Amino acid sequence: MSVLIHFSIFPTDKGTSVSPYVAKSIRIIQESGLPYKLGPMSTAIEGSAWAEVMGVVEKCFQELKGDSERIYMTLQMDYRAGAKNRLEGKIRSVEEKL
Amino acid sequence: MSVLIHFSIFPTDKGTSVSPYVAKSIRIIQESGLPYKLGPMSTAIEGSAWAEVMGVVEKCFQELKGDSERIYMTLQMDYRAGAKNRLEGKIRSVEEKL
């Protein structure tokens, strides 16, 4: 099974330059060992279970909570039974149809 | 502290009538005892910790996973340190300014 998410989490009490906070989250994602893909507005992660993937998201939240009074997050999940390697596979599947 | 989310989770392999699946999630939310608010496109929940709120979301996911090959979820979170009762309070705060 594949739990594929993409999410964006950022403080809203730090003005407009939030890339240092985004970088903190990316470092946590890298340390998780899960495959990920950095996009201009969100980061995608894939794992084989809810807890594996959402555990990484929680670590990002807890890290930001140390710095911030207010945090916003938006997250989308696409679960598919019996699938894997969708982080690359979904892009390939669309590109083949173009 | 207040962890306020709203989310929508539904199977995408069941055609267009997903309200029975939405009702399953609402029942899980009701059993959690957390305050919630049903909207036309999502349900809002508030709690005092990440695990409390996201634990309910995970239960909704695990329930749907028993029925579905594919599940989509979209979720937004707004965390605020030192706040509470925002499920009603945020609407009131806006209405006072109208």
Added chain:
Amino acid sequence: MSVLIHFSIFPTDKGTSVSPYVAKSIRIIQESGLPYKLGPMSTAIEGSAWAEVMGVVEKCFQELKGDSERIYMTLQMDYRAGAKNRLEGKIRSVEEKL
């Protein structure tokens, strides 16, 4: 046909108290005459065409752009052919199954 959306739009360069800006958007929505429903994290609107609904969203954006250097928006849409009155109807449909 029914174009049902819910959305949240706010400046991210104004600190943590954004309810005056949210109130501006609600006033624009009220002036549109479209049915709407205020939630704790977003506002839902329903119309019978894309342009009707998204035109209101654009007005909210243009209003905020006068005040803000940076604006974030998250929006979900659920379109259904041959449907109407879903702003109330979808909640009722779920409540009947509880």
Added chain:
Amino acid sequence: MSVLIHFSIFPTDKGTSVSPYVAKSIRIIQESGLPYKLGPMSTAIEGSAWAEVMGVVEKCFQELKGDSERIYMTLQMDYRAGAKNRLEGKIRSVEEKL
């Protein structure tokens, strides 16, 4: 000014394999001439005005509407005055901090 969005739009009455429909949207985006970036769960587009970017999103919706009884969309926007080239620039800005 930079209007950066990422979005995902798909029919929910066509079962689990929606990549042909996603491919239709990508073709519309390509024809727009706007810079874009394909991700595993969404596509990012950047333009210099709301109408320019949201006009492309509307075209994707109108195309899918010809085929589908029900369509779901999730979209996030990040507007920044006096900025450009954020499609690549935001990723670079984060990578430099890693």
